[in-house]
Amino acid sequence: MPSPTKLSHFTAGIRDTVPMLIGAAPFGMIFGTLVATAQMQAWQGQLMSLAVFAGSSQFIATGLIASHTGMLVIWLATFIVNLRHMLYAAALMPHVRHLPRRWRWGLGFLLTDETFAVVDRYYRQHPQDALGHWYFLGSGLSMYVNWQAWTLIGLMFGAIFPQLQTLGLDFAMVATFIAIVVPQLFKRPHLLAAIVAGSTAYALQHLPYKLGLLVAIAFGVATGMLVSRFSRQDNKEEQIVVEQA
Secondary structure, three states: OOOOOHHHHHHHHHHHHHHHHHHHHHHHHHHHHHHHHHOOOHHHHHHHHHHOOOHHHHHHHHHHHHOOOOHHHHHHHHHHHOOHHHHHHHHHHHHHOOOOHHHHHHHHHHOOHHHHHHHHHHHHHOOOOOOHHHHHHHHHHHHHHHHHHHHHHHHHHHHHOHHHHHOOOOHHHHHHHHHHHHHHHHOHHHHHHHHHHHHHHHHOOOOHHHHHHHHHHHHHHHHHHHHHHHHHHHHHHHHHHHHHO
């Protein structure tokens, strides 16, 4: 059996991400079609995908731009939505802490919901893999290229068929997020974060401008981070007790 190489890890990351690529395809295409409704130029929509690379934030920003919302509100809304990536980064940090800064920054930029789901599962199965970051790179880079390609397709279709956005393809986004979230709920921080966020979103659903959703995201992320921190402290204390015994 051949020994693992950087290339084999890279291609394995791409292979294991293929289901996520398929799920994200309609999401990227729909974003492209929505750009025209926000009175944005096609190149601005593609540049957003290239530089931001965060589907949820891009959808929110596009909708707020279409409603002529102030830039400060747009920045605040997208910042809160992206706070969940702090949980992702905290979960993966033990596996990439040893990497040079250029690697950590690059992988951080490529980190998405889909990539986290794939890479987190891989690291749970191979926690000591010295070449795991190449797997991470393959997964993240394939998602990045996939997102750019489908954004471009959406931009072209949106210009030709403006009614494309009414076909109900946005349900693929919901299905993709369900597939990502549910397998993560066996961890206590993720489960409690989901419960707090869901309860808060339901309780505040009548607030204007979807403010309840933004508050729910902030509460969920804060809960997940606090529980993760206390869990790590408990594990360290247990380890010390075992070593002393």
